[in-house]
Amino acid sequence: MTPPKGDAGSGAAAPGLGEAQAPHYHGHRQRLRDRFMEAGENALADYELMELLLFRVIPRRDVKPLAKSLIERFGSFAEALAARPERLQEVAGLPESAIIEFKVTEAAARRLARGALEKRKVLSSFSAVTDYCRTAMAYAEREEFRILFLDKRNALIADEVQGVGTVDHTPVYPREVVRRALELGASALILAHNHPSGDPTPSQADIRMTKDIIAIAQPFGIAVHDHLIVGRNGQSSFKGLKLI
CATH class of the missing domain: 3.40.140.10 (Cytidine Deaminase, domain 2)
Incomplete structure (x- = not known):
């Protein structure tokens, strides 16, 4: 029996049965990473910087809506990172691994600021003191x-x-x-x-x-x-x- 035209037996792939396409957000992730590496943090909005963090712990989901929701809820990237874990747990769709990532990033920022302060005489570097305290x-x-x-x-x-x-x-x-x-x-x-x-x-x-x-x-x-x-x-x- 001759298979119908366009069937798998004809050698031509039927629509929708070919190789699966990568989710649309994969290209977005790479473009955002490239922009960050080429232009730095100032080239990114707060929600985009939040996306970069979420990429690390949510690999198979479009995280832009979650990133925007976090910024809207807490006010800024910095305020979201500094929020208490119990408040972050109230955010729908935010996994425990992301909360840990936020707290590690916050701790790293403090260590960097403190390191800048420890390497010099405190009174001769008022900007380092204020940066650290902030x-x-x-x-x-x-x-x-x-x-x-x-x-x-x-x-x-x-x-x-x-x-x-x-x-x-x-x-x-x-x-x-x-x-x-x-x-x-x-x-x-x-x-x-x-x-x-x-x-x-x-x-x-x-x-x-x-x-x-x-x-x-x-x-x-x-x-x-x-x-x-x-x-x-x-x-x-x-x-x-x-x-x-």
Whole structure:
């Protein structure tokens, strides 16, 4: 029996039965990678940078809708990375492996910023200090109070988070701050905390707390060089504002 024209027996492939085509997003992934490598991060929108991260953990799915959803929900690439794991778990379609990838990337950014700070005298590199504090805290959802402990040469001895509070308050105990400085043999401090609201303007409580620490530290020969407040919308310096 002669097979009908166009059947497999004729040697011509029937429509839809040939070699499977690669999903449309495969070409998009490679083009996005190429653009990133050739032009750098500034050539990509936040959702595109998010796509690059998601490529690594979701290999067989178009991740652009998920990337856009994350940016819309959290506000920016940085804020999505800094979001608490329990909030990320609320995002439909986001696997646990992606949340781990986000937290590893966030940790890597902090290590890079901290590494830049450790290689130089802190006071001679104010931009490195502010970059580090912004990377470490600017997008956190709760207030954190951080202290940079410095030696006599203004090199970094230690960087410690002394407290984590609510969205608008962190309890700080000035005597505990000075006690820790004495334990570490620090000669100077840089105080830093974040305002999750985004506005880095010092509050009256911030000013009072800073003055209390200065008053307790002074008899021990410990200087407070600055108090930085960081937020999504920028940063402020007590020294720059002539508050200390």
